[in-house]
Amino acid sequence: MKYLVRIVLLMISLTLIGINSSIAQQFYRIKADVSIKEKLANGSSRLSVGTAYFDKLYGKIVYKFTFPKVETIIVQDTTVFSLDAKNKLTDARKALILPEFTIFHLALTNRLSDYGMKGENTYELYKIDKVEKKEGKVITTWIPNDPSLNKYLGSLVMSNNNKRLEAIAIYGPDNKLLSQQFFRKYVNVKGVEFPSQVTQLTYTIKESGGGDNIQQTTYSNIQVDQASENDIYRHPVPLSQLPALLKKQAAAGPK
Amino acid sequence: MKKALLLASCFVLALLTSLPSFAADGTDDLKFDEQKVNAELNKLNKLEQHVLTHEGVTLDEISASNSHLTEGIALEVNSIAAVLADGELPANIPPFWWGFCLGWVGLLVVYLITDNDKPQVKKAFTGCLISTGVVVLFYVVLYGLILGNFGSGI
Numbered sequence: 001m002k003y004l005v006r007i008v009l010l011m012i013s014l015t016l017i018g019i020n021s022s023i024a025q026q027f028y029r030i031k032a033d034v035s036i037k038e039k040l041a042n043g044s045s046r047l048s049v050g051t052a053y054f055d056k057l058y059g060k061i062v063y064k065f066t067f068p069k070v071e072t073i074i075v076q077d078t079t080v081f082s083l084d085a086k087n088k089l090t091d092a093r094k095a096l097i098l099p100e101f102t103i104f105h106l107a108l109t110n111r112l113s114d115y116g117m118k119g120e121n122t123y124e125l126y127k128i129d130k131v132e133k134k135e136g137k138v139i140t141t142w143i144p145n146d147p148s149l150n151k152y153l154g155s156l157v158m159s160n161n162n163k164r165l166e167a168i169a170i171y172g173p174d175n176k177l178l179s180q181q182f183f184r185k186y187v188n189v190k191g192v193e194f195p196s197q198v199t200q201l202t203y204t205i206k207e208s209g210g211g212d213n214i215q216q217t218t219y220s221n222i223q224v225d226q227a228s229e230n231d232i233y234r235h236p237v238p239l240s241q242l243p244a245l246l247k248k249q250a251a252a253g254p255k
Numbered sequence: 256m257k258k259a260l261l262l263a264s265c266f267v268l269a270l271l272t273s274l275p276s277f278a279a280d281g282t283d284d285l286k287f288d289e290q291k292v293n294a295e296l297n298k299l300n301k302l303e304q305h306v307l308t309h310e311g312v313t314l315d316e317i318s319a320s321n322s323h324l325t326e327g328i329a330l331e332v333n334s335i336a337a338v339l340a341d342g343e344l345p346a347n348i349p350p351f352w353w354g355f356c357l358g359w360v361g362l363l364v365v366y367l368i369t370d371n372d373k374p375q376v377k378k379a380f381t382g383c384l385i386s387t388g389v390v391v392l393f394y395v396v397l398y399g400l401i402l403g404n405f406g407s408g409i
Contacts, residue, residue, distance in 0.1 A: 035307065036337045037299045044329040045299055048337045049306050061338075067306045068314035068332045075338065082335050095339055139282065146389075159285040169284035182287040199292055200340075214295050215340055 027108040027192055028056045029233060031226050032219040034063070039214045041204055052219075054104035055233040061102060062235045074237055075099075081237045089241040092249075107194045108224075112183075113165050115158065117142055125149070126156060137161045154178070164193060177203055190224045298328050 031053050038046040050065030061075040070085040075097055082091035099105055106112040117126055126142040133139070142156040154171035168181045179202040183195035202213040293300070302324045306312055314332065317324055 035303055036334075037296050037303060038337060038340065039295050039299065040331075044331045046331045046333060046337050047299055047302055047306070048334040049303070050334075063334070063338060065334050066311050066313070068330070068334070070313065071334055073335055073338050080335055080338060091335055093335060093339070097339070139285065157282055157285060167285040167287065169282065177284055180284060184287065199287065201292075213340075214292060215337070216292065216296060 027190070027224050029225050030054050030104050030108055030192070030194075030222065031229070032194075032222045035218045035220075037216045037218075041213050052104070053229070053233050053235075054099075054102070054108075056099075056105060056108055058234050059099045060234075061099065061104065062232055064232065072235065074235055076237060083238070087238065089238050089245050092242060092245055103195075103198065107192055110193075112193065112195075113160060113163050114140075115165060115168060117156070117158075125153065129155070137166065165195075179203060187222060189222045192222075192224045194219065194222055196220060196222070302328065 031051065034048075034050060034052045036046070036048045040046070047067065048063075048065050049067040050063055050071075053062040053064070054060075059076070063073040063075075065071045065073065071090075072083040072087065074081045074083070075095065078094055078096060080091075080093050080095045080097070081089060084090050101116050103112065106116050111118075125145060127145045129141045129143040131138060131140050138160045140158045140160070142158070144150055144153045144155075151173055154173050154175060156171070157169045158165060159167040164186055165183050167183070170178045170180070172178050179200060181201075182199045183197075184199070185196040186193055187196050188194075196219045197216065198219075199214070199216045202215075204212070302317075305317070305321065305324055314325075314330070
């Protein structure tokens with residue numbers, strides 16, 4: 001009997017140690033200086049420089065931009081809010097951005113290597129079609145899980161080097177290349193692997209007059225689980241100003 | 256001895272055919288053309304360097320005192336668009352996925368968010384239908400197995 005009790009106590013202890021270890025490795029917050037450069041298909045360019053804050057628990061991304069102007073942009077739920085230097089709400093746009101699939105969340109949860117494709121969702125959109133090895137890199141091809149989805153979704157091809165995601169190529173249902181993303185210059189901050197340069201090339205339909213967009217985002221001074229600046233991580237949105245803003249936007253017409 | 260060698264060969268052959276394919280078949284679409292990207296972003300890179308070394312400088316200040324940095328660049332002031340582009344999911348999945356994973360709730364969300372943008376709503380509706388079909392099929396198979404086992408047990 002004493003022997004059995006000891007075994008049970010040992011198992012409980014080991015379980016608790018295991019739980020504590022897994023909790024200790026859960027990162028929840030990340031901050032980085034960002035610089036977003038874009039060259040658009042219509043010939044114009046954009047440059048935005050500032051700092052990004054993301055807290056997994058609050059589920060929002062806060063950008064404090066200083067260039068081209070002092071501005072705060074908050075991505076929360078399904079809306080992107082813009083506040084001016086005096087925290088007055090100047091814009092609000094609906095957006096289907098899911099925090100779980102941003103680079104911040106994926107890096108914090110150590111799922112960037114497959115860009116979250118091996119997710120915990122009951123129904124997965126994609127499955128692995130083949131795995132190849134070339135020049136020391138692992139090339140994984142993902143195709144829609146259900147053949148009936150082939151009309152809407154094309155394949156995804158990923159390249160990993162030493163478990164780090166290096167590139168993604170995304171194809172349409174007609175096998176035309178839609179976009180490419182490149183993840184380079186990885187840094188390791190407290191155990192979180194983060195690419196300090198992400199370049200995205202998007203190809204639009206040339207027949208309808210479209211062209212190519214290039215966006216390059218550079219991250220620097222990355223901090224993980226920062227204890228201070230809580231007020232920025234949970235930056236509130238002045239929702240009381242939203243009705244007046246929406247009325248103004250409706251009067252101005254669609255953008 | 257010969258029998259042992261034959262068995263070993265069969266075993267190795269079976270093992271090899273069960274492993275995933277490791278053919279050396281890559282794709283050029285995964286190669287980063289750094290020179291091409293740098294050439295496209297050359298003027299922006301110079302502007303960026305100035306902004307990073309002059310903390311807090313705004314576009315208005317640069318236009319006033321260093322206008323040569325913005326010459327030849329049709330600069331748009333639209334950080335919200337930059338953030339939207341940065342946060343997009345690959346393959347334009349969202350509308351479909353909202354319907355697929357969240358069912359009618361996801362469909363409603365897409366309908367409201369996109370102001371009844373018909374192509375987006377259609378994608379979400381398709382996702383919703385397919386996920387419903389998967390669930391129904393799962394339960395049909397499950398109950399079929401349960402009832403089949405129950406029937407054979409009687």
